Amino acid sequence: MPTDNRISTLPEINALYSDIDLTALTPTADPNADSEVLFLITKSGFKNEKITFKNLKSSLLGNSVSLSGDQTISGQKTFTDICTFEDTVFINEIVDTTYSGDISGHNFIGSTGYFKKLGIGSGFASRARQPEYDLHVEGDVFIDGDLNALGSISFDGGFGINDINASGDLLVHGDAHISGNIYASSDLNISGNIESDGSGFFDGDLYTSGDLHIGNKxxxxxxxxxxxxxxxxxxxxxxGDGLQINVDQNKLSTEIQGQTKFLIDQDGKIAINSNSTQGELLVSGDAYIEKLYVTGEKGEFQQVHIRGYDESVNFSTNLISGRKTYEIDFPKTFGSAPVVYTTLRNDQGGEVLFFNISEITTSSFLVSFNDIIPDNNYSLETKAHTQEEFSVHQTTSQSFRHQIIEGSTEYLINFPSSFAKPPVVSVTLESKVSFSPTDSGTKGDSFIDGWEYYLATNNNTWRRATMAEVIRPAGNSGDTDFDINFYYICIDSTVWGKLPLVASSKSDAASLGDVSYDNSYIYVFTSEGWKETPVATWPSEIASQIIPHMISNITESSFQINFGSQLTSQYFVHILASR
Structure with missing residues (x-):
């Protein structure tokens, strides 16, 4: 060690090392050297002091951070000014206790960072909650640049951004304000409003509980x-380039390759294959209609029957003398048995003969006279008409068939639809298979013929009752039912006949629904006790008869057919009525 004690003559060094050897280039590694070396502090002419090198380093470096080299920093550190890191920073947790500034305030700036879970908001700073996502933000988030997310993004507040590129789910519980484009390959769920100035591309589903405002397409x-x-x-x-549907304030239209195929205007008028309407319905081109109804003379709807293959025929047949029965062939074969009306003609003024027709088929019918045709001057004028409610191209003509039964000399027949004025009526009788009260049968047998209900009240003893029509739930033909007012018999599906029930004097013990009968009544035990409806016998002929007839009392809705004696068999009356 030098013996010169003057400070000015001491050796000068460039670095502080307690164990420095002035003759060596590197220090030793003695750990106790810092306590043995003294550092001289002097002020010329004022004072001289000493401090150990250990305490000197503590006072200089205890509150300092090195600007280079590796260093471990312990204890709490407070930065009062801006701190800039130009390289990677590994941070376990950041908490801003001021609730203001760049981190917890409005601007969080950084190009990259490695955080396991980052929570932004006062709830995370106060440790009231923990982040549940890689980035968990309390409150609104506004991103001025692009946001690219491979996983799910969830926002409890509002959401504003330029572009969205999301391959995972995007959940926003507030409003979303997007000034750029939206690209979503997964689900996009937003409970508030979505506002976007750019395009939206969605590979997944888009769910919104509010309105969706679209500027164009x-x-x-x-x-x-x-x-x-x-x-x-x-x-x-x-x-594509095919179908297009257009709706505006004035009309709704459907176009195919630029041509209007369907249009409804603001008045509800419809056009097909036309750009304009005319009337309530305008059809340009062919129209195929299964059934067409038009307004009749009294305002009711009536079906229009178009002329088809079964058009009506009119013809005359010369009758060869010496016979009472003739088979008359139609000039054509009908699709179904027609309505036939005939007139006997004799230009020589011969004897007046009465006749009936029977056995009408699609190709012929029989005519039977009350006496043999005496000469060859007789001919039969025939018109055969398809069984339609209205004749071809007419709404003022009606052709139909009506069944009449035994027991009377006068029968009222109603037209299917009323005329505006009394029509001209032509009638012809067709013999019908008739039944006798003594036909063979077993007690309890029953059947339906037209609106007549036939019941065998004993073996080989029949009675009948005429039913009225009623529509009821569907059943099978012959099914029966009842209530306190009527006894019902199913004719076909929903078409039933009904017989009126009145209180009965019958007092036998019975259960609800029990039915019995005698030669005068059918009895039904209802919730109000026994009730009854009458049945009756009827006259029947022993041999076939031809009875003279004529019509009378023609009105707009009906006419009457009158016979020379009481009918003992049933007939179909073929009627042609024209105004």
């Missing part, structure tokens, strides 16, 4: 010719 991702386009007071839907 919703376009199919794979075909730009398929879209939903919104205009001012209009909307158009297009599928």
């Amino acid at each position: 919703i376009i199919h991702a794979d075909n730009e010719e398929t879209y939903l386009e919104f205009g001012i007071d209009s909307i158009s839907m297009r599928a």
